[in-house]
Amino acid sequence: MTDPIADYLTRLRNAITANHRVVEIPASNLKKDITKILFEKGYILNYKFVEDGPQGTIKIALKYDKVNKVNAIKKLIRVSSPGLRKYAGYKDMPRVINGLGIAVVSTSRGVMTNKEATDHKIGGEVLCYIY
CATH class of the missing domain: 3.30.1370.30 (Ribosomal Protein S8; Chain: A, domain 1)
Structure with missing residues (x-):
């Protein structure tokens, strides 16, 4: 793998x-x-x-919605791959669905969301989008 x-x-x-x-x-x-x-x-x-x-x-x-049987996760998108790494600084950190979703970022201080990385003013490798 x-x-x-x-x-x-x-x-x-x-x-x-x-x-x-x-x-x-x-x-x-x-x-x-x-x-x-x-x-x-x-x-x-x-x-x-x-x-x-x-x-x-x-x-x-x-996690599923009890009434409609809809999952809480709508999409999982892999952004950075071993063949093509995607990095972002804290100033140009991606926003997923205008802030409704999250981007998982691997930084020098560990794995965190795009919002946490922007708050700490650190960039890193954008692993995936989740919404």
Whole structure:
């Protein structure tokens, strides 16, 4: 696997399309940080890190609307890839749907949203858009 973040987003996207309640994803520190951001921003219901084997897994409970059965995540878009990295300074940080969505940014101070990176006045690699 050459792009673990794209695999993470694809597993989430496929679970949402199939209306699954829980999805299991192989763990890494970067994936754990992205999962924490998704939980803090209200895109997923809950998560659990399971330490089994050398790598471990992440169990993510997806969040659905009770009435319409619509998922909280509408789109997951991978921006920076191993073949073409996308970087942004804090002055030109992308806004996703005019501030309604989030961009996950990998900075020198860790993984954070575009709004947090702008507040701290640091730039970094734009990993993905979520809305």
